[in-house]
Amino acid sequence: MADSSAPTRVMMAVNESSLKGYPHPSISCRTAFDWTLSKLVRSNPGGFHFLFIHVQVPDEDGFDDMDSIYASPEDFHQMKRRDKIRGLHLLEYFVNQCHQLGIKCEAWIRHGDPKEVICSEVKRVQPDLLVVGSRGLGPFQRVFVGTVSEFCVKHAECPVITIKRNATEAPQDPVDD
């Protein structure tokens, strides 16, 4: 079997850790990435092309910035610049790893509701596979938190693989990641 065909395009949705803060990737997306490398890519880095998407959620209630004072358009501009830098640092982690392993990749940032944006990016980019990490929340937690992975499995227009966080890595509050 010669591997002359186009590489398998793997889209991965990545996000920041809610525990370790900037610029650490979340436990579940790091788990999903490591799993994909060791179990699917294996010794064939040339056969895969990674597409990292990071969706930033607009801070609707301004909670994270409650200590900030917005006195001018420049303040908002700075906030947006700060968000962009955070996103870029997150993506840098994944792009660096791919670079070291000789896996081609692209990475970009979008804004909006992660589950909606991921599915619309799948439609636009048409990857072969979408990989999403999952916190493995129980049914009770899911009602309140909602899960991106569940939505993507149903709605994304490509095969989807969900990879649950290891139970041993789950933080005290399972909603954290």
Added chain:
Amino acid sequence: MADSSAPTRVMMAVNESSLKGYPHPSISCRTAFDWTLSKLVRSNPGGFHFLFIHVQVPDEDGFDDMDSIYASPEDFHQMKRRDKIRGLHLLEYFVNQCHQLGIKCEAWIRHGDPKEVICSEVKRVQPDLLVVGSRGLGPFQRVFVGTVSEFCVKHAECPVITIKRNATEAPQDPVDD
């Protein structure tokens, strides 16, 4: 990256076609198998080990055998033997393909409710990945038909990939496969 690590153990649930009949595999499980070969295994057959499971559903209302007459224990024995032969022929299709490609594999038959049996086999065998085909039914059809893939994504204790049947391959009645 040397590929000296143990091969990735991929469990695949396979079933018969409801349209083309014995011994053809269903459209969705054939789609899932072909996709896995071309998009994940690629040029690295030694890196993967396939585990095929075929779950036979006990024919509770005897509908399929309504023309048969059961007059002795031997009649039941023959029915079971016939079911077994059908299952073996189905598995033969997949094992042959793996053999031609140089992919190690194992295949076996179980009886019961497919979604329950698949998840309990995942627990027992602990594969790295479970691949399930999906008919891609809409929400209305799902209520009445139930989908194995949806159940497995939620309950199987390993990463799960669901691969939807191509829209172009969907039969007139989407419940058929």
